[in-house]
Amino acid sequence: xxxxxxxxxxxxxxxxxxxxxxxxxxxxxxxxxxxxxxxxxxxxxxxxxxxxxxxxxxxxxxxxxxxxxxxxxxxxxxxxxxxxxxxxxxxxxxxxxxxxxxxxxxxxxxxxxxxxxxxxxxxxxxxxxxxxxxxxxxxxxxxxxxxxxxxxxxxxxxxxxxxxxxxxxxxxxxxxxxxxxxxxxxxxxxxxxxxxxxxxxxxxxxxxxxxxxxxxxxxxxxxxxxxxxxxxxxxxxxxxxxxxxxxxxxxxxxxxxxxxxxxxxxxxxxxxxxxxxxxxxxxxxxxxxxxxxxxxxxxxxxxxxxxxxxxxxxxxxxxxxxxxxxxxxxxxxxxxxxxxxxxxxxxxxxxxxxxxxxxxxxxxxxxxxxxxxxxxxxxxxxxxxxxxxxxxxxxxxxxxxxxxxxxxxxxxxxxxxxxxxxxxxxxxxxxxxxxxxxxxxxxxxxxxxxxxxxxxxxxxxxxxxxxxxxxxxxxxxxxxxxxxxxxxxxxxxx
Amino acid sequence: xxxxxxxxxxxxxxxxxxxxxxxxxxxxxxxxxxxxxxxxxxxxxxxxxxxxxxxxxxxxxxxxxxxxxxxxxxxxxxxxxxxxxxxxxxxxxxxxxxxxxxxxxxxxxxxxxxxxxxxxxxxxxxxxxxxxxxxxxxxxxxxxxxxxxxxxxxxxxxxxxxx
Numbered sequence: 001x002x003x004x005x006x007x008x009x010x011x012x013x014x015x016x017x018x019x020x021x022x023x024x025x026x027x028x029x030x031x032x033x034x035x036x037x038x039x040x041x042x043x044x045x046x047x048x049x050x051x052x053x054x055x056x057x058x059x060x061x062x063x064x065x066x067x068x069x070x071x072x073x074x075x076x077x078x079x080x081x082x083x084x085x086x087x088x089x090x091x092x093x094x095x096x097x098x099x100x101x102x103x104x105x106x107x108x109x110x111x112x113x114x115x116x117x118x119x120x121x122x123x124x125x126x127x128x129x130x131x132x133x134x135x136x137x138x139x140x141x142x143x144x145x146x147x148x149x150x151x152x153x154x155x156x157x158x159x160x161x162x163x164x165x166x167x168x169x170x171x172x173x174x175x176x177x178x179x180x181x182x183x184x185x186x187x188x189x190x191x192x193x194x195x196x197x198x199x200x201x202x203x204x205x206x207x208x209x210x211x212x213x214x215x216x217x218x219x220x221x222x223x224x225x226x227x228x229x230x231x232x233x234x235x236x237x238x239x240x241x242x243x244x245x246x247x248x249x250x251x252x253x254x255x256x257x258x259x260x261x262x263x264x265x266x267x268x269x270x271x272x273x274x275x276x277x278x279x280x281x282x283x284x285x286x287x288x289x290x291x292x293x294x295x296x297x298x299x300x301x302x303x304x305x306x307x308x309x310x311x312x313x314x315x316x317x318x319x320x321x322x323x324x325x326x327x328x329x330x331x332x333x334x335x336x337x338x339x340x341x342x343x344x345x346x347x348x349x350x351x352x353x354x355x356x357x358x359x360x361x362x363x364x365x366x367x368x369x370x371x372x373x374x375x376x377x378x379x380x381x382x383x384x385x386x387x388x389x390x391x392x393x394x395x396x397x398x399x400x401x402x403x404x405x406x407x408x409x410x411x412x413x414x415x416x417x418x419x420x421x422x423x424x425x426x427x428x429x430x431x432x433x434x435x436x437x438x439x440x441x442x443x444x445x446x447x448x449x450x451x452x453x454x455x456x457x458x459x460x461x462x463x464x465x466x467x468x469x470x471x472x473x474x475x476x477x478x479x480x481x482x483x484x485x486x487x488x489x490x491x492x493x494x
Numbered sequence: 495x496x497x498x499x500x501x502x503x504x505x506x507x508x509x510x511x512x513x514x515x516x517x518x519x520x521x522x523x524x525x526x527x528x529x530x531x532x533x534x535x536x537x538x539x540x541x542x543x544x545x546x547x548x549x550x551x552x553x554x555x556x557x558x559x560x561x562x563x564x565x566x567x568x569x570x571x572x573x574x575x576x577x578x579x580x581x582x583x584x585x586x587x588x589x590x591x592x593x594x595x596x597x598x599x600x601x602x603x604x605x606x607x608x609x610x611x612x613x614x615x616x617x618x619x620x621x622x623x624x625x626x627x628x629x630x631x632x633x634x635x636x637x638x639x640x641x642x643x644x645x646x647x648x649x650x651x652x653x654x655x656x657x
Contacts, residue, residue: 002630011631018638025645071631106649116642123635135632139639146646185604201605210599 002071010074010126013054013062013082017119020050021112028108040100040107047111048093051118055086064485070190072126075485080330080478081125081257084337088250089118091341094457095242099348102240102355104153114246117143121250125257129190130179133258137175137222140254141168144247148239160238167231171221178214181207195266204270215262216277222255224304224311226285233292236304237357244300245344248307249337256314256329263318264326264486271321275409278319283415286312290422293429299347299357302433303340306383309426310336316415317398320405323480323487328397330479335390335468339382342461346376349450362433364442372448373437375458382465384430385423390468395423397476496540503536520566524559531555545618 008015024043031042064076072078092114100107120139127133145168149161183189185208186197198204221228236244263271263278289309296302314332317325349372350361366373382391399416406412450458468475510530517523531554538547625633 002627007631014635021638021641070628105652109645109649112645113642116638119638120635123631131629132632132635135635135639139635139642142639143642143646146642146650149650152650181599181603187605205602205604206598207600207603210595213595 002069006069007071009065010069010072011123013058013086014119014123016050016054016057017115017122020047020054021115021119023050024108024112024115028112040110043108044093044096044100044111047115048090051086051090051093051115055083055090058083058086064481066485068128068192070128070192072123072128072132074126075482076478077260077330077482077486078125080482081253082122084253084333085118085121085125085250088121088246088253088337088341089114091337091457092242092246092250094453095245095341095345095348098345098352098451098454099240099242103151106150110147110150113143113147117147117246117250121254124254127258127261128192130182130194131189134172134176134179137218137254137258138172140251141172141222144243144251147243147246148235150240150243154238156238157240158238160235163231163238164235167221171218171228174214174221175218178211178216178218181211181214183211185211191261191266195268198266198270199268204273212262212267212274213277216259219255219259219262220281222251223259223314224252224255224285224308225281225315226288226308226312229285229288229308229311232304232308233296233301236300236307237298241300241344241348241351241357244303245341248303248344249333249340252307252311253333255311256333259318260326260329260486263321275319275321276411278315279411279415282312282315282319283418285309285315286415286419286422290425290429293426294432296429297359299343299359299362299433302359302429303343303347306426306430307340309422310383312422313395313398313419316402316412316419319415320398320402320412322401322405323483324404325398325401326483326486327476327479328394328401330482331397331472331476332394334475335382335394335465338461338464338468339379339389339391342375342379342458342465343383345454345458345461346372346379349448349454353444359433359436360443363436363440364445365437365448368442368444368446369448369450371455371458372450375462376437377434378462378465380430380434384427386427388466388469390465390472393469393472500537500540503533503540506530507533507537521563524562524566527562528555528559531559545621 024046027046028043058079062074062079062082064079065074067073068075093111096110096114100110103110117140120136120143123136124133124140127136145161145165148164149157151157179189182194185205186194188194188197198208201208217228221231224232236247239247263274267274285308289305289307289312293302293305293309296305310332314329317329317332346362347357350365351357354361362376365376378389382389385391385395399419402412402416402419406416507530510526510533514523514526514530517526531550535547535550535555538544538550
């Protein structure tokens with residue numbers, strides 16, 4: 001039986017996040033009597049302080065350990081993703097501040113659900129069995145359903161919520177059904193047991209393959225891989241913008257972290273068989289994501305399709321299946337975080353007056369606010385993967401790892417070729433947005449006021465995006481450590 | 495004898511589930527669903543999983559379905575307009591692929607098939623022990639999941655606050 005101290009050594013951060021969420025509910029209850037605006041600020045500030053505290057704590061006092069417990073582990077990989085999720089949560093809360101006025105209610109409860117989602121995400125990076133995996137994933141998904149529908153007065157938000165619930169429930173059903181087949185074939189639910197069973201088999205029985213395929217479907221839904229991407233455009237458009245940002249970075253990373261854990265440690269050597277499936281998914285995801293983005297006229301839908309395209313890159317790296325490709329995924333996620341958060345914050349600012357995210361909102365942004373225009377320039381070019389920005393380094397790392405892997409698996413050359421074509425396509429549509437920013441006439445000529453805190457957040461994103469392109473070594477090193485712990489520490493039976 | 499009951503409950507579960515889907519009247523759907531849950535509970539009994547069978551009847555067929563019926567009556571759902579099921583070729587292709595893969599999976603499910611379930615599996619003691627030892631982390635996470643659901647539902651269903 002695991003002792004409390006053992007569990008806390010792995011899930012300490014999650015405990016902190018859960019406790020913080022409970023504290024916020026109590027604070028809201030005590031301070032909120034009869035007042036509407038006061039408690040929300042208090043609660044949000046507390047949440048911000050708490051999450052920053054946990055993030056600092058995770059950097060200063062938490063260390064990766066090679067110990068694998070039955071209930072989970074805190075290896076370098078898990079720690080990397082926990083910090084990533086905490087940073088994502090912090091950004092989401094920061095993005096909420098300029099948006100909050102549009103909520104009709106539930107301002108104080110919003111951070112509570114964000115924290116609980118974050119708790120689920122952090123938990124997912126440590127899980128060691130399919131039961132925890134499912135519970136963690138549901139904690140993330142169900143909180144996000146609610147956050148998506150957080151503006152009941154807005155039909156778009158409700159529609160997005162309903163679509164998300166239905167498709168999410170179907171995906172969860174696939175996942176559970178798949179887990180049942182995996183259990184039926186291997187007799188184990190913990191990753192170590194499943195992995196040991198797989199390695200003892202000469203060939204995988206069809207039932208096991210079917211089960212793993214269904215698990216892949218369930219996770220592909222989170223990741224936004226192509227046949228399971230149907231929900232993305234509508235949900236991204238309808239959800240409140242901070243939630244969209246949270247979805248696009250956090251929810252995608254939750255899919256990534258689980259897929260990596262399953263492909264690298266559970267499948268282990270057997271993963272070579274799955275390179276074809278992952279490669280095929282990567283190819284159609286790249287194709288559909290990039291082609292779909294071209295015709296979009298709504299900024300949030302546009303970023304949704306661009307996110308699908310990025311999922312294609314991540315799948316390509318997964319198909320390559322080497323330590324270098326694992327490390328490149330970890331690096332990629334961080335560059336994606338900064339570029340995406342900056343873009344969504346710009347959307348929040350420009351949609352302040354008309355509350356929609358049509359692309360016309362950024363027309364002539366360069367005249368109204370040169371700073372915002374510059375931020376959007378950096379973010380779009382980084383997402384496109386243009387040299388002086390971090391996105392370039394990330395894409396370069398993935399392609400280099402894929403080319404190395406292609407020496408053993410020539411089919412990858414085709415996908416790398418396709419992805420290069422798609423980079424050019426993506427450059428076209430990112431530049432289309434920038435054309436609007438710099439060369440179109442603005443609809444509303446008024447100067448956009450930006451608050452100091454918004455400016456600071458945007459500046460941080462820009463500095464990180466440029467800085468990571470030059471001083472990428474520290475992050476690459478910690479990504480390498482994460483990848484190493486993922487590849488090296490094949491779970492021992494217990 | 496046992497296999498007779500297996501086919502009885504299994505067949506009943508399949509038929510009632512199909513009827514749930516095809517009934518035009520939502521109240522009939524809900525009632526078919528209760529039967530479907532009960533048949534599934536029967537299957538669990540055959541597996542000696544008595545606790546799960548009880549929970550299936552008490553929680554699903556009992557509490558949840560009553561809630562369903564309440565909601566259906568409260569929002570006064572009428573027989574749905576005969577909306578024809580549209581089948582796109584892609585949907586048919588996906589369903590057929592799934593069926594073929596499913597067929598292969600069932601014909602070769604792996605080495606564990608036919609092993610007797612653990613005798614104690616239906617015992618509440620064993621389940622409770624597992625819940626508070628091996629699976630204590632997901633168990634605690636579930637309680638927070640429920641908290642999140644409650645908080646969210648309260649916010650979404652609250653009457654609009656006048657600012």
